[in-house]
Each structure stands twice: as C-alpha cells, then as structure tokens.
Amino acid sequence: MANSIKIRARAKGNAVTVKALIKHPMETGLRKDKKTGKVIPALFIQEVTCKANGKQVLLAEWGPAVSKNPYLSFAFNGAKGETVNLSWVDNTGQSDSAEVKVK
Amino acid sequence: MQRRTFLKSTLAGSAVAVAVGAGLLTPRMVLAAWPKAAFEAKSVDDALSSLFGSADNTPSGDIKIKAPDIAENGAVVPVTVSSSMKGVDNIAIIASKNGTPLSANFKLDAGTQAMVATRIKMGKTSDVVAVIKANGKLYSARKNVKVTIGGCGG
Numbered sequence: 001m002a003n004s005i006k007i008r009a010r011a012k013g014n015a016v017t018v019k020a021l022i023k024h025p026m027e028t029g030l031r032k033d034k035k036t037g038k039v040i041p042a043l044f045i046q047e048v049t050c051k052a053n054g055k056q057v058l059l060a061e062w063g064p065a066v067s068k069n070p071y072l073s074f075a076f077n078g079a080k081g082e083t084v085n086l087s088w089v090d091n092t093g094q095s096d097s098a099e100v101k102v103k
Numbered sequence: 104m105q106r107r108t109f110l111k112s113t114l115a116g117s118a119v120a121v122a123v124g125a126g127l128l129t130p131r132m133v134l135a136a137w138p139k140a141a142f143e144a145k146s147v148d149d150a151l152s153s154l155f156g157s158a159d160n161t162p163s164g165d166i167k168i169k170a171p172d173i174a175e176n177g178a179v180v181p182v183t184v185s186s187s188m189k190g191v192d193n194i195a196i197i198a199s200k201n202g203t204p205l206s207a208n209f210k211l212d213a214g215t216q217a218m219v220a221t222r223i224k225m226g227k228t229s230d231v232v233a234v235i236k237a238n239g240k241l242y243s244a245r246k247n248v249k250v251t252i253g254g255c256g257g
Contacts, residue, residue: 055212057215058209058211059210060207060210061138061210063206063207064224065201066207066224070221071181072221073218073219074211074215074218075215075216076212077214
C-alpha cells in the first residue's frame with residue numbers, strides 16, 4: 001500500500017491546516033458482490049495518527065461509515081518548516097504513512 | 104564444516120522469524136486500542152456510553168456542523184465540525200440512523216484546533232450529530248441531512 005496518501009500542510013499565521021486524502025476501499029462488510037452474490041469482507045481504516053515534529057496532534061478512530069478514499073482535514077498550532085507525519089492502520093493490519101513539510 | 108554452515112543458516116533464519124513476529128505485534132497492539140464496541144453499537148446512546156462512559160450531553164450552540172442540506176449521494180457526505188469552545192479533546196461524528204451510528208471519533212491533543220473535516224456514508228435521511236468532549240463534559244449539536252438515493256437532486 002505504498003503511496004496511498006496525498007497530504008498537504010499549509011501555515012497561515014500560527015495555525016497549520018492539514019488536508020489529506022487516503023486511497024482506500026473502505027468496505028463495510030455489508031455490500032454484496034453483484035456477480036457472485038457473496039458478501040465482500042470488511043476492509044476499512046481504523047486508526048489515523050497525525051504527528052507534528054514527532055508529537056501526536058490528532059488520532060482519528062474510524063468505523064466503516066467513513067467514505068471510500070477518505071478525506072481528512074484539521075488544524076493545529078504550528079509553524080512553517082515543521083514535519084507533519086500521517087499514518088493509518090486498517091482492520092487487516094495493513095498500514096501506510098506519509099510525511100510532509102509545512103509550507 | 105557443512106554441518107556448521109547448516110546450523111548457522113538455520114539460526115539466522117529463526118532470528119528473522121522472531122523479528123517478523125515482533126513486527127507483526129505492533130499493528131495488533133495498535134488495533135487493540137480501537138473502540139470496537141462503540142463502533143458496533145446499534146444506537147447513538149450505546150455508542151456514546153461505550154466511547155465516553157456516559158451518554159449525557161448538553162446541546163450547545165458553540166458547535167458548528169457544516170454538511171449539505173441535501174446529499175445526493177449518501178456514500179459521500181462531507182461533514183465539517185468546528186467549535187469555539189476551549190479545551191476540546193474529543194470530536195465524534197455520528198449519523199443517527201445508520202445501522203451502526205458512530206462514524207468517526209477524533210482525539211485532539213493540546214494545540215490542535217477544534218475543527219475536523221471528513222466525509223461519511225449515510226444510509227438514509229437523518230441527523231448528523233456531533234458530540235464534543237470539552238473539560239470533561241459532553242456537548243452536542245445536530246443537523247438534518249436529506250439523502251436522495253439514485254435521484255438527481257430533490
């Protein structure tokens with residue numbers, strides 16, 4: 001699951017706004033495959049951790065009701081040049097992370 | 104000599120296996136913290152008590168929910184929750200009539216602003232409820248979102 005995250009962090013005043021898009025199917029486990037009639041197993045992101053300069057700023061806990069290819073935006077008090085790191089883990093243990101410098 | 108190399112390689116092999124095992128443990132430990140019961144709860148109150156230990160919440164005008172009045176596609180409903188309150192450390196987004204209402208829960212650390220935006224799935228027309236935990240108390244706000252399935256506009 002490499003490169004599943006698109007992330008941007010922009011500073012305005014002393015606030016940094018982070019916007020991220022994650023590529024993930026977010027299957028609820030309730031949908032059926034139209035061809036085979038079998039239930040598609042659940043596959044969704046459970047935790048997204050966001051760190052700024054190594055310190056956690058946001059922990060998102062998600063259920064299957066978050067849309068496919070999830071979008072996440074939030075803001076924290078920070079400045080230009082800080083490193084923002086975002087990582088996710090899904091219910092099958094797959095994970096990915098991305099890092100970006102605040103612009 | 105051959106026996107010796109054989110032993111060496113098996114030892115190296117088992118060391119790798121141990122490392123892999125240890126590596127696999129990390130995601131499992133992370134997942135253990137995920138509030139499974141809250142996400143599987145079938146009612147808003149059950150989800151809240153499971154998540155926060157109590158379902159008592161006070162409606163508050165200081166919470167803003169930005170969501171469309173009419174969502175044409177229930178699979179993608181953009182929701183932004185923000186608040187002017189101080190000391191917010193938790194924001195939960197709930198779609199009240201979904202089979203399992205709790206959609207997402209955000210834990211904020213000090214220095215993180217009380218604003219999160221994401222997109223959620225909604226099964227049918229219902230209220231989107233935002234529950235904020237600030238200074239140990241629960242506050243809530245709700246906004247009705249109409250979901251049109253398979254139509255264009257309403």
